[in-house]
Amino acid sequence: MSLLNLDLTKTTDKIIAEYIWIGGSGTDLRSKAKTLPGPVSLTDPSKLPKWNYDGSSTDQAAGDDSEIILHPQAIFKDPFRKGNNILVICDTYFPSGEPIPTNKRHKAAEILGNPAVVAEEPWFGIEQEYTLLQKSQNWPLGWPIGGYPPPQGRYYCGIGADKSVGREIVNAHYNACLYAGIEIGGVNAEVMPGQWEFQVGPVTGIAAADQLWAARYILERITEAAGVILSLDPKPVEGEWNGAGAHVNFSSRSTRSDGGIYVINKAIEKLGLRHKEHIAAYGEGNERRLTGKNETAEINTFSLQGVGSRGGSVRIGRGTEKEGKGYFEDRRPSSNMDPYVVTSMIAETTLLWKS
Numbered sequence: 001m002s003l004l005n006l007d008l009t010k011t012t013d014k015i016i017a018e019y020i021w022i023g024g025s026g027t028d029l030r031s032k033a034k035t036l037p038g039p040v041s042l043t044d045p046s047k048l049p050k051w052n053y054d055g056s057s058t059d060q061a062a063g064d065d066s067e068i069i070l071h072p073q074a075i076f077k078d079p080f081r082k083g084n085n086i087l088v089i090c091d092t093y094f095p096s097g098e099p100i101p102t103n104k105r106h107k108a109a110e111i112l113g114n115p116a117v118v119a120e121e122p123w124f125g126i127e128q129e130y131t132l133l134q135k136s137q138n139w140p141l142g143w144p145i146g147g148y149p150p151p152q153g154r155y156y157c158g159i160g161a162d163k164s165v166g167r168e169i170v171n172a173h174y175n176a177c178l179y180a181g182i183e184i185g186g187v188n189a190e191v192m193p194g195q196w197e198f199q200v201g202p203v204t205g206i207a208a209a210d211q212l213w214a215a216r217y218i219l220e221r222i223t224e225a226a227g228v229i230l231s232l233d234p235k236p237v238e239g240e241w242n243g244a245g246a247h248v249n250f251s252s253r254s255t256r257s258d259g260g261i262y263v264i265n266k267a268i269e270k271l272g273l274r275h276k277e278h279i280a281a282y283g284e285g286n287e288r289r290l291t292g293k294n295e296t297a298e299i300n301t302f303s304l305q306g307v308g309s310r311g312g313s314v315r316i317g318r319g320t321e322k323e324g325k326g327y328f329e330d331r332r333p334s335s336n337m338d339p340y341v342v343t344s345m346i347a348e349t350t351l352l353w354k355s
Contacts, residue, residue, distance in 0.1 A: 024059025125201030260325030283334025
């Protein structure tokens with residue numbers, strides 16, 4: 001419809017702000033639109049008005065006291081409406097000002113805003129894997145209904161109609177994220193057909209999680225338009241098919257400095273000591289993915305399998321080994337993890353926790 005692409009800047013100064021928040025499941029995204037009197041700064045969400053919604057309809061409040069307040073936290077350009085219109089990532093509070101239980105951003109902001117953490121300038125690069133499903137069958141896109149494609153091995157970064165499924169969605173998402181101002185680093189087809197990955201980062205502090213949630217929102221809006229289901233299930237198909245993760249690459253000022261490899265090794269030691277706590281916070285259904293097979297470590301054991309290995313809980317890349325400084329990759333988080341929880345927990349364990 002041509003009405004969807006009207007250029008409002010020619011007729012009004014008003015803009016549309018799409019307020020986005022996380023629903024009661026902790027993984028579902030919700031949004032609604034608000035008219036604002038004119039263009040706003042993309043760098044100052046505090047200037048935007050707070051808003052409210054019916055929390056009883058998102059499993060976040062009782063019906064007799066259902067008002068939840070939205071606090072704008074990050075602003076992006078709207079790739080759907082374009083012009084001066086914006087997407088607004090919000091977190092959620094009771095009218096009293098207390099964060100509601102499903103608001104994980106509030107605690108993450110406290111951890112990542114700790115002066116000791118800020119001084120280390122933590123960088124996060126998140127590798128978000130996901131699976132595209134057929135709407136009518138809840139089965140991976142491009143797979144025969146009730147059946148299976150040829151075994152894995154030909155699909156990772158593959159091209160061709162018999163190997164690559166959903167590229168139009170992936171490229172639309174890539175372009176939309178760049179337009180929005182998200183630091184999307186790249187995209188690639190994954191090991192299982194119908195499964196893809198995009199990367200956000202490196203981004204400093206809590207902005208990494210804000211950007212990942214915005215990128216997820218944009219992706220699900222695009223799959224909605226395409227009539228395809230976006231799945232963040234960590235193991236959408238049982239058997240000898242790769243699961244979906246959200247590996248987190250992490251560095252600090254100290255790990256990026258000369259001698260940083262020693263700081264990295266100490267950080268990994270701390271992660272191992274808190275393995276159970278991290279696994280408990282790294283996503284639902286992760287036990288179906290972390291089996292010790294298909295490029296994963298076994299869920300109950302913290303393991304290192306050598307530099308460059310993708311079969312360990314944590315990986316140090318060859319470049320980091322060679323330079324003696326850099327970053328490491330936590331390969332345990334599942335595709336449906338909350339980036340507020342995971343990024344702040346990695347920072348807390350490696351930068352604040354005294355083992």
